[in-house]
Amino acid sequence: MSTVPTLEQLHALGPAQQPSYPDSAAVAAAVQRLRTAPPLVFAGECDELKEKIAAVTRGEAFMLQGGDCAETFDGVTADNVRNKLRVLLQMAVVLTYAASVPVVKVGRIAGQYAKPRSKDMETRVVAGEEVTLPAYRGDAVNGYEFTPEARIPDPQRLVDVYNSSAATLNLVRAFVTGGYADLRQVHTWNTDFVKSSAAGQRYEAVASEIDRALTFMRAIGADPDEFHRVDFHSSHEALVLEYEHAMTRIDSRTQQPYDVSGHFVWIGERTRQLDGAHVELLSHIKNPIGVKLGPTTSPDDALALAAKLNPQNEAGRLTFITRFGAGKIREGLPPLIEKVTAEGVQVAWICDPMHGNTFEASSGYKTRRFDDVIDEVQGFFDVHRALGTWPGGVHVELTGDDVTECVGGGEELAEIDLGNRYESVCDPRLNRVQSLELSFLVAEMLRKA
Structure with a gap:
């Protein structure tokens, strides 16, 4: 061990x-x-x-x-x-x-x-005066708000x-095993922005090709579990x-x-x-x-x-x-x-x-x-x-x-x-x-x- x-x-x-x-x-x-x-x-x-x-x-x-x-x-x-x-x-x-x-x-x-941060301290101008506080190191360590209280590292x-x-x-x-990640959902992942984005339209073309391939595979009796979850x-x-x-x-x-x-x-x-x-x-x-x-x-x-x-x-x-x-x-x-x-x-x-x-x-x-x-x-x-x-x-x-x-x-x-x-x-x-x-x-x- x-x-x-x-x-x-x-x-x-x-x-x-x-x-x-x-x-x-x-x-x-x-x-x-x-x-x-x-x-x-x-x-x-x-x-x-x-x-x-x-x-x-x-x-x-x-x-x-x-x-x-x-x-x-x-x-x-x-x-x-x-x-x-x-x-x-x-x-x-x-x-x-x-x-x-x-x-x-x-x-x-x-x-x-x-x-990680390149500097331990951060300086901002607040109400016309420079204020220096500990740098924000992520929510695991301290708060993003630029106040002395928020920037104190808290182990909780x-x-x-x-x-x-x-x-x-x-x-x-739940998403990846409960049906959301099913390959048959490739179109629904894109409905909200396909019309407004060139990348979305290009993706939709790929999704349509995948959909046709899945339809063919189901027709011949092939429907692997890998298609339903990731x-x-x-x-x-x-x-x-x-x-x-x-x-x-x-x-x-x-x-x-x-x-x-x-x-x-x-x-x-x-x-x-x-x-x-x-x-x-x-x-x-x-x-x-x-x-x-x-x-x-x-x-x-x-x-x-x-x-x-x-x-x-x-x-x-x-x-x-x-x-x-x-x-x-x-x-x-x-x-x-x-x-x-x-x-x-x-x-x-x-x-x-x-x-x-x-x-x-x-x-x-x-x-x-x-x-x-x-x-x-x-x-x-x-x-x-x-x-x-x-x-x-x-x-x-x-x-x-x-x-x-x-x-x-x-x-x-x-x-x-x-x-x-x-x-x-x-x-x-x-x-x-x-x-x-x-x-x-x-x-x-x-x-x-």
């Missing part, structure tokens, strides 16, 4: 991006409550996802990972969860049908409540994360150590530790230090895990992380999620892939085209250009094609709503439009139309891969 380090041992490593809680007794109480809470996911489900990601590693499947930059407690509503699930299902249908490749569906959902919020994640997962499971898995960044450690349990089947807060957890670009607490904790759990790799990553860094996190070199265990930026990926990614591949390391390569392409508009809103997002994905595919390796997936911040947070795309959103419906509490997300456009463009790249 693998021995998981204690929280005290992890904190002795000086972990980055952790809340500064003012009340240690309140932290202990929240952690103890979480340790006795039922698991949010099951070890067997994590193993199933690991097998699916192993297929991605072998070049036999493609991974679609998407959802909010940062979930909020207020966002746990039936409409919000359904809308996110709907756009991911639509994207998966486009990728599967247009590119003829199985798609592993993973949501940034039911746990993505904590965010970790219990709220658990409860909100449980409610979200309960709803997702496998959908949860994921989030494993950031707040108290939460992830408390949700790590020993599986009764294997006597091995699993982080039962989500099926797939990843280590961020800011917390991937080889001798750091996050790498240490995740090296002990048996979930499939990911690591974000940015432009400062060397080939030796990637090899060292693989050796630490996947010493058995097990396919499906480790995913490298690259986030270089459109202007750096074609130069920065090849050395990593070349050395990792030459060493025989089993890893799935996923492209995060969002985090390296953020900038501040003249209006003050953080935004991303749709063209930059597409260019980074194209660069990711170009590099893999040149090296003869498999571009395994995309990791995208998106929403199922008609927000105005990223500029460009078929709707030609401009910077002046950002204030119309900018709802993200952290980073800008692709809206539903932009997400569908992305899926069609990625499907075209996949056909050539």
